[in-house]
Amino acid sequence: MPIRFELNGLPTDIDCAADRRVIDLLREDLGLFGTKEGCGTGECGACTILVGGEARLACLMLAAQLAGRQVTTVEGMTHTPDGAVLAQAFVEEGAVQCGFCTPGMQMAALAMLRQNANPSREAIREGLSGNLCRCTGYVKIIAAVQRAARDISDERRA
Amino acid sequence: MRAVLTPTNLQELFSMLEQYPAALPIAGGTDLLVLLRQNGLRDRRPLLSLAEIQELQGIREKGGTLSIGAASTFSRIIADPLIAEHAPLLARAASTIGGPAIRNMATLGGNICTASPAGDSLTPLHVLAAKVEIASPAAKRIMPIEHFIVGPGRTALREGEILTRILLPRYASFPDYGFEKIGRRRAMAIAVTSFAGLVRRAADGTIETARFAWGSVGPTVVRIPSLEQALVGAKLDADYLCQVAQIVASRVAPISDVRATADYRRMLAANLTVRFLEGLLD
Numbered sequence A: 001m002p003i004r005f006e007l008n009g010l011p012t013d014i015d016c017a018a019d020r021r022v023i024d025l026l027r028e029d030l031g032l033f034g035t036k037e038g039c040g041t042g043e044c045g046a047c048t049i050l051v052g053g054e055a056r057l058a059c060l061m062l063a064a065q066l067a068g069r070q071v072t073t074v075e076g077m078t079h080t081p082d083g084a085v086l087a088q089a090f091v092e093e094g095a096v097q098c099g100f101c102t103p104g105m106q107m108a109a110l111a112m113l114r115q116n117a118n119p120s121r122e123a124i125r126e127g128l129s130g131n132l133c134r135c136t137g138y139v140k141i142i143a144a145v146q147r148a149a150r151d152i153s154d155e156r157r158a
Numbered sequence B: 001m002r003a004v005l006t007p008t009n010l011q012e013l014f015s016m017l018e019q020y021p022a023a024l025p026i027a028g029g030t031d032l033l034v035l036l037r038q039n040g041l042r043d044r045r046p047l048l049s050l051a052e053i054q055e056l057q058g059i060r061e062k063g064g065t066l067s068i069g070a071a072s073t074f075s076r077i078i079a080d081p082l083i084a085e086h087a088p089l090l091a092r093a094a095s096t097i098g099g100p101a102i103r104n105m106a107t108l109g110g111n112i113c114t115a116s117p118a119g120d121s122l123t124p125l126h127v128l129a130a131k132v133e134i135a136s137p138a139a140k141r142i143m144p145i146e147h148f149i150v151g152p153g154r155t156a157l158r159e160g161e162i163l164t165r166i167l168l169p170r171y172a173s174f175p176d177y178g179f180e181k182i183g184r185r186r187a188m189a190i191a192v193t194s195f196a197g198l199v200r201r202a203a204d205g206t207i208e209t210a211r212f213a214w215g216s217v218g219p220t221v222v223r224i225p226s227l228e229q230a231l232v233g234a235k236l237d238a239d240y241l242c243q244v245a246q247i248v249a250s251r252v253a254p255i256s257d258v259r260a261t262a263d264y265r266r267m268l269a270a271n272l273t274v275r276f277l278e279g280l281l282d
Ligand SMILES: Cc1cc2nc3c(=O)[nH]c(=O)nc-3n(C[C@H](O)[C@H](O)[C@H](O)COP(=O)(O)OP(=O)(O)OC[C@H]3O[C@@H](n4cnc5c(N)ncnc54)[C@H](O)[C@@H]3O)c2cc1C
Pocket: A041, A042, A043, B024, B025, B026, B027, B028, B029, B030, B031, B032, B033, B034, B050, B070, B071, B096, B097, B098, B099, B102, B105, B106, B107, B108, B109, B110, B111, B112, B113, B114, B118, B119, B120, B121, B157, B161, B162, B163, B164, B187, B188, B189, B190, B191
């Protein structure tokens, strides 16, 4: 089935099975390995992408559901100004250990920061509540998102 | 491979359903895709996406009724001003479902049609006296939510029918409302026990109307009409709450499973109710 959508700002045409999972489409067909598959059942958030600017789970979406939509993956995020600041904040706060959860965490954080530019700790915890991390204990991830929120608004003011 | 059909209006949907009677409706897919993955490759039934059908979207008020499109996501429901005004209890329960990404995908209609005893929209819909609108190519029927959900995973939907809208009476002002859910992880958790309550009190603090519902303590949502009647005119105090707890614990009918024992659920159902009512005392 031919499907046309926008991927990281670029018009994209693919021909694949309508019921191909979006996670497989991204990783196997399009070679975008940033999006991770942890559980495959919606529990871990490692596969979080943005569709129409909203966080969605690529393991629970089918290719046909992308038709006509705007999709952003972690590869596209780092090329946006806010995404670059967010990625840098994760580095500076040491919020990455094995890194498996990081792309999903960052996509969830980016979606949250777009709705709430100045989130409280509680709002950040809530915004990331669908994302599991086996390594960091979350403290540094939350600190990174707090830093990103600060840095993004500083940059806006400058 | 299985086909994914994407009708853009109800008429198209029904003609596709006629052509492919075995097709499975898919709204957010957060229950269905997990299930189909467990079923494996033998299941080739086509999927019928509900996401692009305007008639299944939107939340509006008309003639004293709030009408919610079955394919409304929980994120939309939480953000909607009409829901905030007329059914804040539903918004509160919706905000406990999954994490943000799940709420951007999962729909109210999907939660209802899954008919899980732990479905978090179901206790609020019961106390809010929700009705559901069901459509087939030939006709439309409307029934109370408690008639629609007939057992765990079982609804009154017949072949060729679709749940189109959820109807709530305009909020008849219940200033006190609560939703509580106990699970094993904050986001995602399937409720071990849940509780929804609506209360309206007179100026002197006595109860005028009380409605309670419990989830995961029976095959479907549990109500205790005799308790709701007994509470009318009651003045709450510690003794009274003790009695309420005993009644709740004796009337819910939980089972033991991998997540909790029946006794623990019984205790939770009673305690969640008391916690809600205690909150009204201060
Ligand atoms: C990680 C995770 C966490 C979750 N957390 C919660 C939670 O906290 N609380 C909770 O209650 N649930 C939870 N769920 C379950 C699920 O997200 C909800 O039940 C959700 O509301 C289902 O909606 P959906 O649109 O995704 O349904 P789908 O999966 O699209 O459909 C579910 C079923 O309903 C049928 N259906 C859907 N819409 C219609 C319609 N309009 N007419 C006829 N049939 C229809 C489908 O054919 C299918 O059989 C969770 C799921 C996951 C994966």
